[in-house]
Amino acid sequence: MDRKYESLLLFLIVIMVVGKAQGATRVGFYASTCPNVESLVRSSVQFFISSDASLAPALLRMHFHDCFVQGCDASVLIEGSSTEKTAGGNTGLRGFNVIMDAKARVEGMCPGVVSCADILALAARDAVVLSNGPSWDVPLGRLDGRRSVASDVANIPSPTDSLDILIQKFASRGLTTRDLVALSGGHTIGQADCQFFSYRLYNYKATGMADPTLNSTSLRQLQNICPGNGNNNGRAAALDKGSRNRWDSRYFQNLLAGNAVLESDQALAADPSTRSLVNTFATSSDSFDDAFTRSMVKLAHVGVKTRAHGGEIRRMCSFVNF
Structure with a gap:
């Protein structure tokens, strides 16, 4: 069977399972x-x-x-x-x-x-x-x-997954690219341990340099949190710069400014297929909240x-x- 049709069949099966679960x-x-x-x-x-x-x-x-x-x-x-x-x-x-x-x-x-x-x-x-x-x-x-x-x-989705892999993983659960971006917005609260992103700060992809998509000010701040000597136990950075414990749309604004802590988050603003959604949610907290709640109901099914x-x-x- 053609791989395109195999993917379509898998997606339809997932939708049927989710539909039965909702019932x-x-x-x-x-x-x-x-x-x-x-x-x-x-x-x-x-x-x-x-x-x-x-x-x-x-x-x-x-x-x-x-x-x-x-x-x-x-x-x-x-x-x-x-x-x-x-x-x-x-x-x-x-x-x-x-x-x-x-x-x-x-x-x-x-x-x-x-x-x-x-x-x-x-x-x-x-x-x-x-x-x-x-x-x-x-x-x-x-x-x-x-x-x-x-x-x-x-x-399970990983901070090091490419956007294509993340989209595939979400699709396997009956969730769309819009769901991926909306649910990623849950990172408007919380933090990430250094182990999940420190590789971006010093030797990204074995270049001996930091990830070039990182804002230079954020890079210095993250390097202060996670020093290059590897002594990072218990150290973590806010996923939403300047808004660790407050629910808002600033997370998406941070993505557009290159302030994302996780590489998988930054990818949402870098790729044309998701950047438009990031822009929408960054400028309208109501749009983000509506999309997030709808996606949470889908996820919970x-x-x-x-x-x-x-x-x-x-x-x-x-x-x-x-």
Whole structure:
């Protein structure tokens, strides 16, 4: 079969799977079985973020990493020696205690009713809202998966991926290039450890020089954060220069100015296929917020588990039921 038609067939299959998943979830799913679930989750998220604002982007990242592997099934929460949590692509994931606390609150009111996957999806939304970002209705009704294997994380988007590879990875999950740019805007909050970008600062592509796409002022600032001696443990830089913990469209303005910390982010402004979207979102926060919320709903429908898929409602988010 021609490779062009193979790609088209794969995309259509993904769309069919996503469509079936959307049919399994709905807004207000727990209206009669656990009507206070959203307020219970929100109370946990608010409690933790009030003392540590960095947990907001951590929860958003955790939800993204969960959905991109086995689908939105809370498999990233499962403990074990070779589970998704241990994979290199999930280095630095944080906020598990927030989800465990929310699960405990929900179980206290509605035992055995609400999945960890739904709690994680709600927590990601609440984290954005508490960062002064937009809100959206989260369709609920996911079940938790039972598979969590470190090797499955290999295909998660990486900061070193080219734009073509990122587009392919998103397409494999039924997500468009517009979704890629909008969801990347989640980097308007949070930070990145030096290990994910320091290669751009000193010997980019073995040239002995820095990445030429980096703004010279940002380069000096990043070099101060991540010195060339390699002693960078615990060091990190804001993904959105000048706006680490505030939700806004400045992230896209930074891309246009060459201030992106991650190479994969800077690529969005460099390529004509995505630069127009970057320009739109940079000049209109409303356009960005609308696109982001729509893309988050699509993301949260990826690979939703049902009973037919072997899904369950875990009693504890960190372990499958026995």
